[in-house]
Amino acid sequence: MAVPRKTAMAIKSYQNQAEDLVKSYLLADPFMPYTSVIGGIFLCKLVYDLTQLISTFYIKSYASLTKIQRIEWNSRGISSIHAIFITVLSLYFVFWSDLFSDQQLAGLVTFRSSSLSVFGLGVSVGYFCADLGMLLWLYPSLGGMEYVLHHSLAGIAVAYSMFSGEGQLYTYMILISEITTPEINMRWYLDTAGMKRSSAYLINGIVIFFSWLGARILLFGYMFYHVYLHYDQVIQMHIFGYMLVFAVPAVLAIMNLMWFGKIIKGLIKQLSKRQ
Template sequence: MDINSYQNQAEGFVKHYLLADPILPYTSVLAGIFLCKMAYDLTELFSSIHIKSYSALTNMKRIEWNNRGISTVHAIFISFMAIYFVFFSDLFSDQRTLQGLMVFRSSPLSNFGLGVSVGYFLADVGMIIWFYPSLGGSEYIFHHCLSGIAVAYSLFSGEAQLYTYMVLISEVTTPEINLRWYLDIAGLKRSNAYLINGVAIFLAWLTARILLFIYIFYHVYIHYDQVVLMHTFGYLLVFVVPTALSVMNLMWFGKIVNGLKKTLEKRQ
């Protein structure tokens, strides 16, 4: 009887406080930070036991190894969330006219996903700055700050969440990028896995960071009558963030193409 009573109290606390609409954005951000810490520790634990080359790495390389574990876990989580809301959920469907304008719609689940992502960006940019420039240069700080601000605004204002999730689909490329780094560190640059990984990065980047961004601009264009009704800051973010990220994506895509060419040439 006591166990059931405690269980009911715990469920009530979670439902009415931690997951209550006014509190949910804050608890989800904290959950994101907590999950980052947990992903870091689990990556460290798993790698120290099962990855032979891990113990031979320098302290900084182990930190980067574990940090990439964080970004991989976040990328998998937010990619599934983003793909669901963009392609499968009817939350932002044009057919749901009774639910109000698409650019102002949100739900507890969509808020939770964005909150976890904000927690990740806060934790990761904190690590990048703390260990600067070992985990990334100024372009990584700019990318994370820009993305984090846009996601946080969408979370706390409830505006343009569809476009935020569209941009977050680009995180689907992160696991492939991290795997390439792991393969390089493990001395497997000449392996078939490294070649397959390079092709996978090329295709994923082309789809999620080039073609998808073209679709985002098209979607904004055909829904401009709604976008223009947003607050000025949100309106600017809808144009500035995808544009800035598109420029960075194109620059990185050029490096990916060159890297893939070099890998294929070495195979001939």
């Protein structure tokens, strides 16, 4: 049945108005930080509900979990999706995009940004806000003080970089470390599902070792080296941004080294049991 001409024109008119609203407000540069943060929080809620729905129907062991375990199961679904999204975007900006390339002469690298880079950081801020809220609401069931510290530092640094436009390159470099999150979550899923002695658990441990070494140890070293090479540009940042460039990665690097030590001990222990 054909749509009447007047109805079709009315639908087209509403569609055009909606597109103008999105372009003029939701995607406009002044509103982008706020809409992307709100969108990030909304997406966290959406992924949480989808994880719960899918797990209820397709994961047999899900129903036998405690209430706190189910909440953590669902929240890890959020962190995995966020990790995949922000890792892909970070790799693009750091290694493929011309936005932060030294060959581009349009301004200092420490002050470059784009609508897409702001949007990506905003979604990430929304995730850190949502996840930190869950950590504090259910503390310490979902993680101890080290997780609260990690999320607080990361959220503050990402939010400052998003709103100020400063140091976005270094923010995205650090966010590449989120590539280790899906592997960590998978390890928790395997453990919770009673598969700690499986080959999948061992393979997961090996993958965590190499991804952690690359993304949270070597990449941090590369970031500090990049700061050293571009110190004349870094020093022109606002004092708060300048301090964040050094303080936040330094604290996270120490935490990463501590966790890496535990990863090595756990992997050695697991491999020794296989012999």
